[in-house]
Amino acid sequence: MPTDVVLIPGDGIGPEVADAARRVLDAAGADLRWTVSHAGEAAIKAGEKQLLPQSTLDLIGEYGVALKGPCTTPVGTGFRSVNVLLRKTLDLYAAVRPIRSMEGVKSRYTGVDVVIVRENTEGLYAGIENEITKGVATSLKVATEGASRRIADYAFRYARERGRKKVSVFHKANIMKLTDGMFIRCAREVHEARYSDIVYEEVIVDAACMKLVQDPTKFDVILAENLYGDILSDLCAGLVGGLGVTPGANIGEKGAVFEAVHGSAPDIAGKGIANPLALVMSGVMMLNWLSATRHAPHFRDAASRIRAAYDRALAEGAVTRDLGGQHGTMEFADELVKRL
Numbered sequence: 001m002p003t004d005v006v007l008i009p010g011d012g013i014g015p016e017v018a019d020a021a022r023r024v025l026d027a028a029g030a031d032l033r034w035t036v037s038h039a040g041e042a043a044i045k046a047g048e049k050q051l052l053p054q055s056t057l058d059l060i061g062e063y064g065v066a067l068k069g070p071c072t073t074p075v076g077t078g079f080r081s082v083n084v085l086l087r088k089t090l091d092l093y094a095a096v097r098p099i100r101s102m103e104g105v106k107s108r109y110t111g112v113d114v115v116i117v118r119e120n121t122e123g124l125y126a127g128i129e130n131e132i133t134k135g136v137a138t139s140l141k142v143a144t145e146g147a148s149r150r151i152a153d154y155a156f157r158y159a160r161e162r163g164r165k166k167v168s169v170f171h172k173a174n175i176m177k178l179t180d181g182m183f184i185r186c187a188r189e190v191h192e193a194r195y196s197d198i199v200y201e202e203v204i205v206d207a208a209c210m211k212l213v214q215d216p217t218k219f220d221v222i223l224a225e226n227l228y229g230d231i232l233s234d235l236c237a238g239l240v241g242g243l244g245v246t247p248g249a250n251i252g253e254k255g256a257v258f259e260a261v262h263g264s265a266p267d268i269a270g271k272g273i274a275n276p277l278a279l280v281m282s283g284v285m286m287l288n289w290l291s292a293t294r295h296a297p298h299f300r301d302a303a304s305r306i307r308a309a310y311d312r313a314l315a316e317g318a319v320t321r322d323l324g325g326q327h328g329t330m331e332f333a334d335e336l337v338k339r340l
């Protein structure tokens with residue numbers, strides 16, 4: 001019986017990388033039945049009235065899992081982010097972004113192996129903004145004990161289950177004493193209560209960024225509230241070769257949506273040159289998650305085959321332009337399929 005998965009192609013390069021990722025997952029023998037459903041500008045183009053149609057939310061609710069391409073959000077004006085809304089509506093509270101150096105991908109560092117665990121539902125992303133009088137605007141940062149404890153627990157559990165040694169919480173509690181203050185207090189309490197086997201440290205986010213670029217190998221699991229986690233994800237992507245190689249997952253109690261860290265890349269959309277690897281890697285995370293949550297070991301086998309295929313393709317220099325190669329999006333997917 002195939003497992004039902006929602007495929008959201010998204011905007012910009014989304015449909016191109018989603019096609020490529022689907023091709024690789026299918027070729028690896030992952031027994032999935034894809035249902036395409038739209039979100040973002042693509043939903044409006046497909047005749048929907050909402051950027052995040054109820055039908056898409058219902059389908060993710062029913063199947064409990066989706067692989068998603070990026071959705072465009074206008075800067076400064078226009079609608080709120082579809083991505084933020086999706087994560088909030090489905091309570092996908094943990095964004096998990098593994099950042100790993102890979103052979104064949106040029107970067108300034110080697111041996112980087114960091115996982116960012118980002119609180120995904122509150123902070124400044126609550127979207128509570130007001131222009132209180134002309135020329136004066138405010139944005140409300142929301143922190144709750146419940147969400148702060150929940151994400152801390154997730155980060156420590158994640159570390160323990162994967163044999164990781166240390167969780168570093170990045171914060172600015174010296175300035176935001178109540179919100180970030182609460183975030184680190186909750187992390188500290190969760191650590192003391194249940195995870196004393198994991199090393200715990202608190203680092204002020206600005207100094208932490210400097211330490212990250214000086215020597216990223218000093219970090220293991222990084223726990224951060226929403227905005228810092230967002231910025232850190234791109235910073236860390238830059239440490240290992242860029243957004244083309246940085247996957248992600250949004251995990252909740254009732255389901256999960258897997259998507260790359262990158263956006264819709266309007267500058268290269270429609271040219272067939274985007275790197276699909278970050279979404280393929282997100283697909284691998286999805287297969288491992290399905291294997292664990294649905295007790296279906298064959299998904300883990302398919303995931304291992306794909307991982308071995310892209311490790312080999314990268315090492316052999318069969319890469320897209322962002323990584324210094326010549327391959328187009330589908331051509332790269334074909335290289336992976338050949339090596340499965």
Ligand code: NAI
Nearest residue numbers: 070071072073083243244261262263264265268274275322
């Ligand atoms: P972006 O990640 O789309 O692009 C940044 C740079 O990286 C661009 O030069 C782009 O060409 C390059 N790039 C990104 N992905 C690539 C790939 N797979 N292969 C090769 N090159 C790649 O970030 P930007 O420009 O800030 O955002 C564009 C749009 O995407 C915005 O509307 C933004 O809101 C949205 N966005 C959506 C996300 C999501 O759906 N999860 C996440 C981040 C941004």
